Amino acid sequence: xxxxxxxxxxxxxxxxxxxxxxxxxxxxxxxxxxxxxxxxxxxxxxxxxxxxxxxxxxxxxxxxxxxxxxxxxxxxxxxxxxxxxxxxxxxxxxxxxxxxxxxxxxxxxxxxxxxxxxxxxxxxxxxxxxxxxxxxxxxxxxxxxxxxxxxxxxxxxxxxxxxxxxxxxxxxxxxxxxxxxxxxxxxx
Amino acid sequence: xxxxxxxxxxxxxxxxxxxxxxxxxxxxxxxxxxxxxxxxxxxxxxxxxxxxxxxxxxxxxxxxxxxxxxxxxxxxxxxxxxxxxxxxxxxxxxxxxxxxxxxxxxxxxxxxxxxxxxxxxxxxxxxxxxxxxxxxxxxxxxxxxxxxxxxxxxxxxxxxxxxxxxxxxxxxxxxxxxxxxxxxxxxxxxxxxxxxxxxxxxxxxxxxxxxxxxxxxxxxxxxxxxxxxxxxxxxxxxxxxxxxxxxxxxxxxxxxxxxxxxxxxxxxxxxxxxxxxxxxxxxxxxxxxxxxxxxxxxxxxxxxxxxxxxxxxxxxxxxxxxxxxxxxxxxxxxxxxxxxxxxxxxxxxxxxxxxxxxxxxxxxxxxxxxxxxxxxxxxxxxxxxxxxxxxxxxxxxxxxxxxxxxxxxxxxxxxxxxxxxxxxxxxxxxxxxxxxxxxxxxxxxxxxxxxxxxxxxxxxxx
Amino acid sequence: xxxxxxxxxxxxxxxxxxxxxxxxxxxxxxxxxxxxxxxxxxxxxxxxxxxxxxxxxxxxxxxxxxxxxxxxxxxxxxxxxxxxxxxxxxxxxxxxxxxxxxxxxxxxxxxxxxxxxxxxxxxxxxxxxxxxxxxxxxxxxxxxxxxxxxxxxxxxxxxxxxxxxxxxxxxxxxxxxxxxxxxxxxxxxxxxxxxxxxxxxxxxxxxxxxxxxxxxxxxxxxxxxxxxxxxxxx
Numbered sequence: 043x044x045x046x047x048x049x050x051x052x053x054x055x056x057x058x059x060x061x062x063x064x065x066x067x068x069x070x071x072x073x074x075x076x077x078x079x080x081x082x083x084x085x086x087x088x089x090x091x092x093x094x095x096x097x098x099x100x101x102x103x104x105x106x107x108x109x110x111x112x113x114x115x116x117x118x119x120x121x122x123x124x125x126x127x128x129x130x131x132x133x134x135x136x137x138x139x140x141x142x143x144x145x146x147x148x149x150x151x152x153x154x155x156x157x158x159x160x161x162x163x164x165x166x167x168x169x170x171x172x173x174x175x176x177x178x179x180x181x182x183x184x185x186x187x188x189x190x191x192x193x194x195x196x197x198x199x200x201x202x203x204x205x206x207x208x209x210x211x212x213x214x215x216x217x218x219x220x221x222x223x224x225x226x227x228x229x230x
Numbered sequence: 231x232x233x234x235x236x237x238x239x240x241x242x243x244x245x246x247x248x249x250x251x252x253x254x255x256x257x258x259x260x261x262x263x264x265x266x267x268x269x270x271x272x273x274x275x276x277x278x279x280x281x282x283x284x285x286x287x288x289x290x291x292x293x294x295x296x297x298x299x300x301x302x303x304x305x306x307x308x309x310x311x312x313x314x315x316x317x318x319x320x321x322x323x324x325x326x327x328x329x330x331x332x333x334x335x336x337x338x339x340x341x342x343x344x345x346x347x348x349x350x351x352x353x354x355x356x357x358x359x360x361x362x363x364x365x366x367x368x369x370x371x372x373x374x375x376x377x378x379x380x381x382x383x384x385x386x387x388x389x390x391x392x393x394x395x396x397x398x399x400x401x402x403x404x405x406x407x408x409x410x411x412x413x414x415x416x417x418x419x420x421x422x423x424x425x426x427x428x429x430x431x432x433x434x435x436x437x438x439x440x441x442x443x444x445x446x447x448x449x450x451x452x453x454x455x456x457x458x459x460x461x462x463x464x465x466x467x468x469x470x471x472x473x474x475x476x477x478x479x480x481x482x483x484x485x486x487x488x489x490x491x492x493x494x495x496x497x498x499x500x501x502x503x504x505x506x507x508x509x510x511x512x513x514x515x516x517x518x519x520x521x522x523x524x525x526x527x528x529x530x531x532x533x534x535x536x537x538x539x540x541x542x543x544x545x546x547x548x549x550x551x552x553x554x555x556x557x558x559x560x561x562x563x564x565x566x567x568x569x570x571x572x573x574x575x576x577x578x579x580x581x582x583x584x585x586x587x588x589x590x591x592x593x594x595x596x597x598x599x600x601x602x603x604x605x606x607x608x609x610x611x612x613x614x615x616x617x618x619x620x621x622x623x624x625x626x627x628x629x630x631x632x633x634x635x636x637x638x639x640x641x642x643x644x645x646x647x648x649x650x651x652x653x654x655x656x657x658x659x660x661x662x663x664x665x666x667x668x669x670x671x672x673x674x675x676x677x678x679x680x681x682x683x684x685x686x687x688x689x690x691x692x
Numbered sequence: 693x694x695x696x697x698x699x700x701x702x703x704x705x706x707x708x709x710x711x712x713x714x715x716x717x718x719x720x721x722x723x724x725x726x727x728x729x730x731x732x733x734x735x736x737x738x739x740x741x742x743x744x745x746x747x748x749x750x751x752x753x754x755x756x757x758x759x760x761x762x763x764x765x766x767x768x769x770x771x772x773x774x775x776x777x778x779x780x781x782x783x784x785x786x787x788x789x790x791x792x793x794x795x796x797x798x799x800x801x802x803x804x805x806x807x808x809x810x811x812x813x814x815x816x817x818x819x820x821x822x823x824x825x826x827x828x829x830x831x832x833x834x835x836x837x838x839x840x841x842x843x844x845x846x847x848x849x850x851x852x853x854x855x856x857x858x859x860x861x862x863x864x865x866x867x868x869x870x871x872x873x874x875x876x877x878x879x880x881x882x883x884x885x886x887x888x889x890x891x892x893x894x895x896x897x898x899x900x901x902x903x904x905x906x907x908x909x910x911x912x913x914x915x916x917x918x919x920x921x922x923x924x925x926x
Contacts, residue, residue: 071284249867
């Protein structure tokens with residue numbers, strides 16, 4: 043049945059567009075720049091989503107993580123730099139991860155299941171997500187992010203904590219994904 | 231399309247009821263005006279918006295022109311990546327495929343991510359007939375499902391409900407809702423989180439739609455806010471995505487355009503909280519993609535109407551539409567309300583019913599929809615084109631023919647004007663028949679004794 | 693430059709005062725304007741109601757009537773938009789160059805001060821087809837701001853449709869009336885005594901409602917305000 047449906051649909055398409063002029067794609071918009079993204083802009087845009095943001099020198103990341111996670115037990119995905127955070131014993135109530143790319147203009151973090159990022163579920167189910175972003179991972183805009191990413195990997199784009207606009211079209215934070223997103227940007 | 235709207239009266243009748251509903255008017259005015267402001271602000275931030283819009287339009291046109299080729303490429307890539315592709319000519323075929331896939335897993339419950347395509351085909355109802363229960367997980371869909379209600383907006387199906395109404399509904403219909411539930415949006419969202427959490431963790435099968443499919447890579451893309459999408463797309467063992475064939479984009483790079491256009495047009499955000507992208511069977515999942523025609527190829531065959539297939543379901547046109555704001559989504563009798571619905575529904579369903587014939591007229595042609603459309607669908611032009619294809623009443627045809635006859639000779643027009651000038655004292659204050667629609671709420675203008683052209687002949691020219 | 697006036701069927705029949713004002717204004721600015729008597733209607737009502745064939749016939753007629761003029765001036769944003777924006781969709785060729793009155797004054801004649809006098813508080817409704825079809829922008833406002841004695845007050849929600857929409861006002865009477873109610877609510881908020889627009893169709897709908905409601909606000913076409921002078925006012 044499926045094979046027949048496939049042929050019928052393809053045939054319908056061909057007859058529908060027969061004789062229609064070829065349509066050329068026009069790309070006049072700003073494309074990928076290949077440049078580094080602005081750290082301050084990224085921090086500001088992430089804060090706009092009501093996430094907590096810290097900007098610290100690379101050498102101080104470990105100390106910052108220790109300070110903000112004091113008392114918490116976090117899941118640490120495989121490949122997370124061990125000199126930054128050491129897992130502690132107990133039932134985790136959050137997750138710490140790295141990321142693949144971050145977008146300054148939109149305040150977005152992208153995970154691609156690479157080292158330190160875990161599976162998609164690992165950064166989803168806990169109520170708290172702590173993400174470490176290196177400044178060289180920040181790109182200016184969306185086209186730069188697309189250029190850097192590998193579509194064959196599972197990708198999750200995260201812009202702030204989970205939210206909904208379903209009640210009177212106003213954004214409120216905190217539904218099914220992590221209700222708290224904390225971002226540590228490592229500079230230098 | 232879904233049977234729930236069958237037998238509904240024509241748009242003007244539905245709208246007449248809606249405009250008298252003060253609660254609905256208040257809710258819609260508040261929500262649409264909020265989102266209009268947010269959209270305008272984030273669109274204004276991008277100085278290349280016009281170019282992004284042009285790119286969005288031309289990418290979609292190019293894709294539609296070469297849809298057969300790109301669909302075959304998509305199928306190949308999804309299959310290579312371990313997914314299974316199914317083709318469905320219509321709603322019944324799509325429902326049969328999904329039902330069979332769910333039955334093969336042995337499960338009787340599925341979780342769902344909000345999807346227009348599955349609403350369009352009435353999948354939940356079809357599954358229920360086969361003993362499979364579908365749980366909507368999007369907050370607004372949950373509100374609609376708990377209330378035995380119909381969706382009234384593409385993006386926010388429960389836009390017609392305010393916070394107080396949602397609170398009452400949760401208290402009545404949501405098992406385990408806390409007794410001290412308030413109408414704070416944050417508290418209502420928390421209640422939904424608790425209610426659905428167990429279901430997410432235990433469900434074995436999920437059904438989704440998709441915002442985009444990339445032919446070049448076989449990648450599917452879902453944009454969402456709450457995280458229910460991520461839950462459904464990643465946790466269950468089996469994922470079934472039902473996607474309209476027009477949701478295709480040729481290349482991975484094309485996404486850079488639409489990831490800018492969609493969130494800003496839709497929720498008025500620089501980026502929506504979560505976007506998931508996956509290619510084929512991912513992280514040990516079983517993945518099925520059901521490609522849906524269901525009338526799309528006949529829309530594609532229409533030279534003017536085919537531009538409706540560019541639609542990325544952002545709902546910006548609904549949010550700016552003065553008719554939608556006052557009539558509400560239910561008046562359109564379709565899962566696709568508002569201006570885009572007024573051109574999509576009659577094309578997908580045909581114009582055999584009074585309701586579907588009335589939809590192209592559910593617009594004052596003010597053009598606000600075209601102005602905000604991120605893929606530049608000229609909705610007013612498509613509306614006008616559909617009006618020319620609709621069946622007209624005999625009385626209207628006679629009236630229009632008479633007017634055409636008068637306008638076809640300037641002498642006839644002049645005669646008619648002189649006749650009107652002589653009769654001007656005899657025009658009643660209230661007109662009869664369909665024209666009473668005018669004098670119900672408005673006074674008629676005074677008819678002048680002399681038309682402009684007679685004045686010109688008498689003394690105007692020199 | 694050969695300039696013709698396209699009066700439009702609605703103005704010709706119901707609002708001759710607007711046409712006389714437009715002629716008077718243009719003559720005052722030194723423009724000799726012609727009125728081809730063969731003109732009737734641009735075909736907008738037929739097209740928008742679903743009668744394409746009649747509309748094409750009227751569009752052909754319009755094109756023939758106004759062939760040979762360098763500029764056609766229409767005191768109606770929606771009829772000018774019909775010719776400029778919709779005729780190409782009807783495959784009409786050699787479409788005459790049509791301007792809405794404010795476009796002709798500002799873009800072609802290059803004037804924003806037309807020497808008018810109108811000592812009243814006025815609010816301006818931009819009308820959809822002028823705003824989004826022709827994209828006249830702030831041209832009408834610039835003209836009004838230069839009218840001596842005139843106090844121009846901004847209209848809240850100005851860009852929203854008034855609910856006229858041709859046969860929409862009859863076919864969807866309830867939504868049309870609801871849109872009109874909101875527009876009039878905004879007009880009343882301004883405290884203006886005159887509601888001005890560049891389209892008498894919208895003013896027919898708004899003015900008819902204002903009158904029914906005994907609101908005390910009158911409507912006037914832009915041409916009539918711009919044609920007013922100290923002499924005519926006195």
